[in-house]
Amino acid sequence: MTDQATLDAIDKAVKSNDVVLFMKGTPTFPQCGFSSVVVQVLDYLGVEYVSTNVLEDQAVREGIKAYSDWPTIPQLYVKGEFVGGCDIVKEMFESGELRDFMKDNGIALEEA
Numbered sequence: 001m002t003d004q005a006t007l008d009a010i011d012k013a014v015k016s017n018d019v020v021l022f023m024k025g026t027p028t029f030p031q032c033g034f035s036s037v038v039v040q041v042l043d044y045l046g047v048e049y050v051s052t053n054v055l056e057d058q059a060v061r062e063g064i065k066a067y068s069d070w071p072t073i074p075q076l077y078v079k080g081e082f083v084g085g086c087d088i089v090k091e092m093f094e095s096g097e098l099r100d101f102m103k104d105n106g107i108a109l110e111e112a
Protein backbone atom coordinates (compact mmCIF):
# COMPACT_ATOMS: atom_id res chain seq x y z
CA MET A 1 0.00 0.00 0.00
CA THR A 2 1.31 3.40 -0.97
CA ASP A 3 0.62 6.18 1.54
CA GLN A 4 -0.97 9.46 0.53
CA ALA A 5 2.18 11.47 1.28
CA THR A 6 4.16 9.47 -1.29
CA LEU A 7 1.40 9.85 -3.89
CA ASP A 8 1.25 13.59 -3.20
CA ALA A 9 5.03 13.94 -3.59
CA ILE A 10 4.91 12.05 -6.89
CA ASP A 11 1.99 14.17 -8.09
CA LYS A 12 3.91 17.33 -7.27
CA ALA A 13 7.07 16.11 -9.06
CA VAL A 14 5.10 15.11 -12.14
CA LYS A 15 3.20 18.40 -12.31
CA SER A 16 6.08 20.77 -11.59
CA ASN A 17 8.23 19.66 -14.54
CA ASP A 18 7.23 19.42 -18.22
CA VAL A 19 8.94 16.08 -18.87
CA VAL A 20 9.62 13.61 -16.08
CA LEU A 21 11.10 10.13 -16.39
CA PHE A 22 10.91 7.58 -13.59
CA MET A 23 13.63 5.09 -14.37
CA LYS A 24 16.09 2.58 -12.98
CA GLY A 25 19.48 4.25 -12.74
CA THR A 26 20.33 7.66 -14.18
CA PRO A 27 20.41 9.00 -17.75
CA THR A 28 24.20 8.69 -17.76
CA PHE A 29 24.13 5.27 -16.10
CA PRO A 30 20.84 3.47 -16.75
CA GLN A 31 20.57 0.27 -14.74
CA CYS A 32 18.02 -1.48 -16.93
CA GLY A 33 17.69 -1.85 -20.71
CA PHE A 34 14.04 -0.69 -20.68
CA SER A 35 14.96 2.56 -18.95
CA SER A 36 17.95 2.95 -21.24
CA VAL A 37 15.71 2.88 -24.34
CA VAL A 38 13.58 5.77 -23.09
CA VAL A 39 16.70 7.78 -22.22
CA GLN A 40 18.05 7.19 -25.74
CA VAL A 41 14.79 8.32 -27.33
CA LEU A 42 14.58 11.49 -25.23
CA ASP A 43 18.23 12.28 -25.82
CA TYR A 44 17.87 11.68 -29.56
CA LEU A 45 14.95 14.10 -29.72
CA GLY A 46 16.90 16.55 -27.58
CA VAL A 47 14.15 16.83 -25.00
CA GLU A 48 15.02 18.35 -21.64
CA TYR A 49 13.74 16.24 -18.76
CA VAL A 50 14.19 15.48 -15.11
CA SER A 51 14.61 11.90 -13.97
CA THR A 52 14.03 10.02 -10.76
CA ASN A 53 15.98 6.86 -9.97
CA VAL A 54 13.43 4.53 -8.40
CA LEU A 55 16.20 2.18 -7.27
CA GLU A 56 17.13 4.80 -4.68
CA ASP A 57 13.69 4.94 -3.13
CA GLN A 58 11.54 1.87 -2.63
CA ALA A 59 8.50 4.00 -1.72
CA VAL A 60 8.72 5.82 -5.06
CA ARG A 61 9.37 2.57 -6.90
CA GLU A 62 6.08 1.15 -5.61
CA GLY A 63 4.31 4.51 -5.44
CA ILE A 64 4.76 5.41 -9.08
CA LYS A 65 3.11 2.14 -10.09
CA ALA A 66 0.12 2.90 -7.86
CA TYR A 67 0.01 6.52 -9.04
CA SER A 68 -0.35 5.63 -12.73
CA ASP A 69 -1.88 2.19 -12.24
CA TRP A 70 0.87 0.94 -14.55
CA PRO A 71 2.85 -2.08 -13.37
CA THR A 72 6.36 -1.30 -14.55
CA ILE A 73 9.23 1.16 -14.81
CA PRO A 74 10.23 3.20 -16.83
CA GLN A 75 7.36 5.68 -16.82
CA LEU A 76 7.36 8.87 -18.85
CA TYR A 77 5.20 11.86 -17.97
CA VAL A 78 4.64 14.94 -20.11
CA LYS A 79 2.82 17.99 -18.74
CA GLY A 80 1.56 15.97 -15.80
CA GLU A 81 0.14 13.14 -17.89
CA PHE A 82 1.41 9.58 -18.05
CA VAL A 83 2.59 8.79 -21.59
CA GLY A 84 3.84 5.22 -21.28
CA GLY A 85 6.72 2.88 -20.63
CA CYS A 86 9.48 1.58 -22.88
CA ASP A 87 7.29 -0.17 -25.47
CA ILE A 88 4.87 2.74 -25.91
CA VAL A 89 7.62 5.38 -26.06
CA LYS A 90 9.58 3.31 -28.58
CA GLU A 91 6.51 2.77 -30.79
CA MET A 92 5.55 6.43 -30.62
CA PHE A 93 9.12 7.41 -31.48
CA GLU A 94 9.36 5.05 -34.46
CA SER A 95 6.04 6.23 -35.91
CA GLY A 96 6.96 9.88 -35.49
CA GLU A 97 4.05 10.36 -33.10
CA LEU A 98 6.27 11.18 -30.13
CA ARG A 99 7.91 14.08 -31.93
CA ASP A 100 4.48 15.53 -32.80
CA PHE A 101 3.21 14.84 -29.31
CA MET A 102 6.10 16.78 -27.77
CA LYS A 103 5.63 19.66 -30.19
CA ASP A 104 1.87 19.76 -29.55
CA ASN A 105 2.64 19.98 -25.83
CA GLY A 106 5.05 22.85 -26.36
CA ILE A 107 8.14 20.80 -25.52
CA ALA A 108 11.29 22.03 -27.28
CA LEU A 109 13.18 19.51 -29.42
CA GLU A 110 16.79 19.80 -30.45
CA GLU A 111 17.20 16.93 -32.84
CA ALA A 112 20.63 16.18 -34.22
Ligand SMILES: N[C@@H](CCC(=O)N[C@@H](CS)C(=O)NCC(=O)O)C(=O)O
Binding pocket: 024, 032, 034, 061, 071, 072, 073, 074, 084, 085, 086, 087, 088
Ligand atom coordinates in the same frame (compact mmCIF):
# COMPACT_ATOMS: atom_id res chain seq x y z
N1 LIG B 1 7.22 -3.72 -21.25
C1 LIG B 1 7.68 -2.76 -20.27
C2 LIG B 1 9.09 -3.09 -19.84
C3 LIG B 1 9.44 -2.56 -18.47
C4 LIG B 1 9.45 -3.66 -17.44
O1 LIG B 1 9.09 -4.81 -17.71
N2 LIG B 1 9.90 -3.28 -16.24
C5 LIG B 1 10.00 -4.22 -15.15
C6 LIG B 1 11.46 -4.70 -15.02
S1 LIG B 1 12.63 -3.38 -15.05
C7 LIG B 1 9.55 -3.56 -13.85
O2 LIG B 1 9.51 -2.36 -13.74
N3 LIG B 1 9.17 -4.38 -12.85
C8 LIG B 1 8.67 -3.88 -11.58
C9 LIG B 1 9.76 -3.35 -10.70
O3 LIG B 1 10.93 -3.58 -10.96
O4 LIG B 1 9.42 -2.69 -9.71
C10 LIG B 1 7.63 -1.34 -20.85
O5 LIG B 1 7.18 -1.19 -21.97
O6 LIG B 1 8.07 -0.40 -20.19
Ligand code: FES
Binding pocket: 024, 031, 032, 033, 034
Ligand atom coordinates in the same frame (compact mmCIF):
# COMPACT_ATOMS: atom_id res chain seq x y z
S1 FES C 1 16.00 -4.37 -14.02
FE1 FES C 1 15.84 -6.33 -14.88
S2 FES C 1 14.56 -6.00 -16.57
FE2 FES C 1 14.75 -4.07 -15.70
